Amino acid sequence: MANTPYPESYYAASANAVPPRPALQDDVETDVCVIGAGYTGLSSALFLLENGFRVTVLEAAKVGFGASGRNGGQIVNSYSRDIDVIERSVGPKQAQLLGQMAFEGGRIIRERVAKYNIQCDLKNGGVFAAITAKQMGHLESQKRLWERFGHTQLELMDQRRIREVVDCDQYVGGMLDMSGGHIHPLNLALGEAAAVESLGGTIFEQSPAVRIERGANPVVHTPQGKVRAKFIIVAGNAYLGNLVPELAAKSMPCGTQVITTEPLGDAVAKSLLPQDYCVEDCNYLLDYYRLSGDKRLIFGGGVVYGARDPANIEAIIRPKMLKAFPQLKDVKIDYAWTGNFLLTLSRLPQVGRLGDNIYYSQGCSGHGVTYTHLAGKVLAEALRGQAERFDAFADLPHYPFPGGQLLRTPFAALGAWYYGLRDKFGY
Template structure:
């Protein structure tokens, strides 16, 4: 039986691709990619266009994981932030990485146009502070972005923000006119269609049960196996035992999104006048935007425990009312969740485990843009141009403390401290 996409407004507002067959028997190829999310699709598409024979193995459906369920916010930069990246690799390499993230956004726009992907792109993203400390930090970042990164962000004071965003909760905004938002599942399905048309052999319902490393890596599934010259691990939070050394360096985190009933065009624009995406600066942040059918899509309530919270509908209604009291009586038509992957330092973790085994993970909430870049850089490295991918190998990545047994409770405790800090300072 073909697995359905998890219920969400995204799944309800798109048409899935035709089901691709499951892998049966043996197949040989140049490159095998595990995972049909943004990273894997970008890599496979780039390689197929360069003439490589590419096979893609997907446990469920194209875009089934985080690529088809995320908040849709397409933000340049990386989850750790520019100051942290400078501390990790130095100012010059941090600038090079930031410029590559801008290239990743250009790649996204190029693919939307080239393949006529109707993903409802909207420009503009606001990062909004809740506390004076956060306001000061964002104001300093505006100056840093403009002088160090040539990135044209703006500072909006509270009055200017209030003219665009119908909430009294925030002290201002760092406004980025280049970042924006889109329909994430439509984007994933568009990349999937493009990859198939480029000649990628996509096998759905083909969960990888083991990887045999060596001169020609071998992926095994329940009914088949793929032998390849190069292998790419793009499973992120869903690798499940394929590469334990990678899994130790990311933590799957549950995040949740609610979609209100449609508000009408006038009602939606009364909330967010310029149709930008918004995210606050709390550790357990709220993030939201408008859908193309004029409903509010509101994300938040991250879970670090591995369990979904109870009464998720009630929790999301209260979070929405905290930002937009005027919506407290508006019903929620969809509530869903999924797993994203975070690294311990929130920086991207990309590279290779051996000369013919590549990976990318640790997108830490910035995956819509960074995944396309990661897939492109891995494809370039396989083709013999590894310098740009190797730049990211300069970022050190430690495993989460506590091992498999204790890392989740330790992270839950740490998140409790950060939430307390947000509340008090």
């Protein structure tokens, strides 16, 4: 049987030690079968186990193999489309409920880290950096919007103030969110998986779901076994493939690239980011960066539509890093990798139910670290019969990409090119 290891990355190289997990080689029965051991699946499993469900998790590769173990590691609030956009689309009542949930994911992460003693280099503080006056105006509006929904840990920063937290002369100002922050994403996933097992949940690795037999008691088939359950949660996101065709039709895997420097040492690291906050700029095709626990700079950006792996990741991302920090021109890059996220046309997550007993959440559109933790709680609530918050997401309108799967990649790339020009010329 194929054994899929983690891709080479800084996170895989610095992951906490965990015991090997077996592949499913038998027939098992459970209350809930979760497909995917990333954040959505692990968060769902934890909330369900805490509420007395029996849970079995199937992972095609290893815990956190996908976006959960490869992302930029930034705790960023709200959704890929903010609450005002949602309000214009669905009206104030539904937007009010979604707005109240927009800041919950980060709290869930911190609760998990504290409750289960997860070692993942958790640091507080995230910066949105404005490159233009127009972007600064957007941040001022965003602060007012978020404060409408009770989120008050925000500080607007002028040009002088932002230079105190990031040694980069590109920015005219920014906004600091002290409820944001950053983590070692793979170690967070591994810690959550250990928590699942501590509560009696079972995780099978190297056990891809190859077929779902739908019905009153659905069955998930793997190459060497099967799981019969009362409910299924589909949490594969960009790595689900065509297991559920109706989900694949309204989403598109996209790749983002990340590089990690050699260790910089305390003095250089502190000169770049004195308070150890993470940073993302306000461009449509944004750059994001932070320090690791051992004082490396982790820098990401760029989007590859259709999730192809670029031939030379360092050639794409290093120039972006040097534009922000030219003082790092002689620094060696130790790791470079890509990972996929799932994009929807609306850039809002897709949540729903197929039949009576197959639930899903997907399509975080690059904003998944916090949302996926919220999604796990919302899915668990729905399985317990408390569906109001689930329905608020499920009722969001979603549409297929123009031209279907054949043309979705060129259309999306054309849109990104347009917005990239707007970023470049400051519109």
